[in-house]
Amino acid sequence: MGEIRSQGDDSNHIHLAKKPKLSSFITQSQIQQEFAHHQPGVSRLNNGSFGSCPGSIIAAQKRWQLKFLQQPDDFFFNQLPTQILRSRTLIKEIINADDVSEVSIVDNATTAAAIVLQHVGWAFAEGRFNKGDAVVMLHCAFQAVKKSIEAYVTRAGGSVIVVHLPFPIHSNEEIISEFRKGLARGKANGRKVRLAIIDHITSMPSLIIPVRELVKICREEGVSQVFVDAAHAVGSVSVDVKDIGADFYVSNLHKWLFCPPSVALLYCRKSSLSSDLHHPVVSHEYGNGLAIESAWIGTRDYSSQLLVPEVIDFINRFEGGIEGIRNRNHEAVVEMAEMLAKAWGTSLGSPPEMCPSMAMVGLPSSLGVLSDDDASRLRNHLRDQFKVEVPIHYQPLKDTEVGSREEGDATNKIKSEAKFEEYD
């Protein structure tokens, strides 16, 4: 559950997938063709930051853009709302939500964070939360989310508890233990923990977090609401929002689900509180529920939000559908990570089972990466001088071990294999 089924399943009227005949799976050269617009000569190992989009989806997007340009009024009145609903309905299936009203489409996880945090900000301002009540977040939360917490929670009088996770890391238990400690700090002095923000897959350093367990702990400890920032999740790990049990769950679809920039889903579990979420860009639909509000926030290009059906078609050209892609990406990235670690005499930052389609590989300490700045500059150097695109993370550890984040995806897998063949 919680993924696009690769067996034929007509339990609902939406045809998510029929297992294609073996002969009609996408071929290696077709994959290369789909990504022919990627700059040749660049080793593109950073799918996590900005994602990627196949040529056939881009072409589909252009068709929608053209429809708007041809007759924008007709598009606005007669086509846009239907198409957004169509995307939302498919997303609901992908993530195993109960009801399509729980699914809103927004630009990106950054926007979703602003929506959830603005809601928290109102609660402080309107006295539902007391000054000093806490919001708990991970130390390695995405920087934009940290700024959003500052802008909406701190400014409104909330306090922020930061949970430090060790890195390199060896098991989920380390995370669970630190999280429990963080919650305890949050509740100290009679405060309430009003919101826990938990990454499903952290960005830098990149790890899969045991969100299901952490959400359970939050419920046990009386945390008011839980927000899972799963920017990287859909398309790289299995996502079942009911199973995870958070109040809010956001994932970008342009990172690992082949949508063009940009589109994200924001899942809001039905409850009395969820009606109080609003898109910060207020327009005609204000008060009609977040999903409807988000479907019109003024004139703009909504085309990237309309492509979920085409994306599902694309994914189903792969053996095993999205699950197949995820598994192969994971296997390939771990394989490549181990190859690199061996060549460099280093190791991975986390065990393979905590890696999605990305892996943290230690860089040789002789490089002397001693700051975030060094890491940035090294990344630029690799881009400029070697045409290798890969983000570098600086981890201030006692032994100053650092890591580089590398990913696999369907195309990279092919490329790496080709490189190996060359050396055979």
Add this chain to the structure above:
Amino acid sequence: MNIMFFLFSLASTLFRTPISTLSRSCLSSQHYFRLFSMAAKNPHHHLEENGGATTVMAADILNRHNSSSCKKRKLFDIDVRSEFSHHDPAVARINNGSFGSCPSSVIEAQQRYQLRFLEQPDDFYFNHLKPSILRSREAIKTLINADHVDEISIVDNATTAAAIVLQQVKWSFFESKFNPGDTAVMLHYAYGAVKKSVEAYVTRAGGQVIEVKMPFPVASNHEIITAFRNALEVGKSNNRKVRLAIIDHITSMPSVVIPVKELVKMCREEGVDRIFVDAAHAIGSIRVDVKEIGADFYTSNLHKWLFCPPSIAFLHCRTPELSNLHHPVVSHEYGNGLAIESSWIGTRDYSAQLVVPEALEFVNRFEGGIDGIMKWNHQKVIEMADMLAKSWGTNLGTPPDMCSSMAMVGLPACLEIMSDSDGLKLRSHLREFFKVEVPIYYRQPKVGEVNPVTGYARISHQIYNIVDDYYRLRDAINNLVNSGFTCKVFHD
């Protein structure tokens, strides 16, 4: 229509020259060669409306004019038809105001940016995005006569700009800079989305909202100024402070050009804290000089009348360092000023924000640039409005000098438009059955009005429009009238 008129209208459409001018002036032989070679070079150039036009015919027209004495006339260096060939050719597109329009050369420029991102997004993000946004901001700064580029932020649309300004008002209430009950003044005809934003951020935070009741039809600026003054008085009554005035530069429905300069001056005299001009329609349809207008915040969409793709707007802030404005989608740049915050609000397609220079390049291919286009559009929309009003036996909703590139034309009262819903349904009806796209405004009649005009068509004119668009609207309405149609059919 006799043959001469046919040829004139053919030439007029071919060369985008007003019929009247073509008949008065003529073309030098040099321009003839340039035009002939342009038409010959461009195999896509064709005329749909009169059918079967050929370049030979065009040359005949030119020959005829060459022989008479003439003054030199600079012509358009643009193939308007092919620039807007993506517009649905079957539709009489008389609603440029709602969603704007974008020529193919600007779309192509946008697509080049989109491709660069897809090719190597990290490189685009680190090395190209910020300078390109700055380039656009600089271009806008010059266009609107702002002092410094720091004053210019680029956002998606005026709706977003409103949220930014109003969120700041919300914080002021929360942080006790404003007292509960302090007021915000806005026009009754303010845009619906802005009204909702005021509800979401001002009313919810404890502010009160005063609406300026403006008459419509309106006969002069004086009526507006008086109404506004009255509203300010109400806003200040009972010891309240007017914390924000929201003034449209051109209202949306009904569309009226508002004397913003005078109203801003009045607000300053009356001690209004902050003034926000919602000028969504302004840039590209009327002159914009933010220094002269003098508001604290001024926003306008560039995708409506300035040929940018959807979507892009600027928010001008007179004192950026003091205003403490923030983009509601908070990202890495939080705290670095609104302009910088707005230039990165997470991964998304920023390409529409990067083609302002290309849009201005397009505009400058016209004689007189944007000023020429504005004058031309205004002149044509009034001409067409008068033609329609004459045919329908109605009037314009405002005098011509209170029209921009849009005009409100009274619809025959016998259509019995009795509600906003009727207006919307009539608009759909025109779209579906006549392929005419024009927004319809419902005006509530005053008590005791006999045979009131309750419906107005908001017609627009942009460079791609042809006279036939308006004839089709004229005929569609006359058709409905003659067949006894009324909006009562929508109530079944």
